[in-house]
Amino acid sequence: QQQVKQSPQSLIVQKGGISIINCAYENTAFDYFPWYQQFPGKGPALLIAIRPDVSEKKEGRFTISFNKSAKQFSLHIMDSQPGDSATYFCAARPNTGGFKTIFGAGTRLFVKA
Amino acid sequence: GAGVSQSPSNKVTEKGKDVELRCDPISGHTALYWYRQSLGQGLEFLIYFQGNSAPDKSGLPSDRFSAERTGGSVSTLTIQRTQQEDSAVYLCASSLGGAGMDGYTFGSGTRLTVV
Numbered sequence: 001q002q003q004v005k006q007s008p009q010s011l012i013v014q015k016g017g018i019s020i021i022n023c024a025y026e027n028t029a030f031d032y033f034p035w036y037q038q039f040p041g042k043g044p045a046l047l048i049a050i051r052p053d054v055s056e057k058k059e060g061r062f063t064i065s066f067n068k069s070a071k072q073f074s075l076h077i078m079d080s081q082p083g084d085s086a087t088y089f090c091a092a093r094p095n096t097g098g099f100k101t102i103f104g105a106g107t108r109l110f111v112k113a
Numbered sequence: 114g115a116g117v118s119q120s121p122s123n124k125v126t127e128k129g130k131d132v133e134l135r136c137d138p139i140s141g142h143t144a145l146y147w148y149r150q151s152l153g154q155g156l157e158f159l160i161y162f163q164g165n166s167a168p169d170k171s172g173l174p175s176d177r178f179s180a181e182r183t184g185g186s187v188s189t190l191t192i193q194r195t196q197q198e199d200s201a202v203y204l205c206a207s208s209l210g211g212a213g214m215d216g217y218t219f220g221s222g223t224r225l226t227v228v
Binding site: 032044049101103 | 117155
């Protein structure tokens with residue numbers, strides 16, 4: 001089973017701080033790496049995504065860093081706000097076999113006011 | 114519609130009963146996925162439909178689970194003879210499909226409780 005390993009399981013950050021969530025994937029052909037944000041009682045929502053030919057992508061306070069050789073990617077949330085408190089999932093989509101996305105186990109982020 | 118719609122939002126059923134969960138994807142999205150999320154856990158892939166192709170059922174946990182997609186649109190996930198371990202949130206997602214820079218749009222899920 002292809003896997004995406006996500007850490008930490010939970011994270012507490014002070015308001016204004018930087019939240020960092022890390023993911024690693026195994027030796028397979030993934031071509032798309034999205035991050036999803038999930039609030040309680042809601043389905044996950046696409047937050048930001050990157051292709052493996054790009055090392056970094058920034059959208060507002062959210063940045064994905066991608067290290068293809070290490071098979072690792074991470075989400076940085078700058079100037080974290082209490083409204084960012086949610087569960088974050090990294091994911092990877094293979095470029096074969098039907099394109100079904102594989103998700104990490106999730107990180108519960110709590111931003112203290 | 115504007116988003117992925119799932120119904121019911123909550124379902125409580127007795128052990129051994131059958132349940133049907135419905136998903137109405139975004140119009141024009143050819144790909145439809147079902148995932149299961151147990152309390153505090155990640156997303157477990159169940160089944161995937163793409164256009165008129167045979168569905169990818171590789172994630173269905175047992176033969177009590179089945180799904181269909183009619184007319185390339187609405188999908189129904191059926192769980193027969195429900196067990197307590199089937200209690201979870203069942204999420205449906207749709208996408209344009211294929212290899213594009215295209216993420217999923219999820220519904221809000223159906224919270225299934227088997228008592």
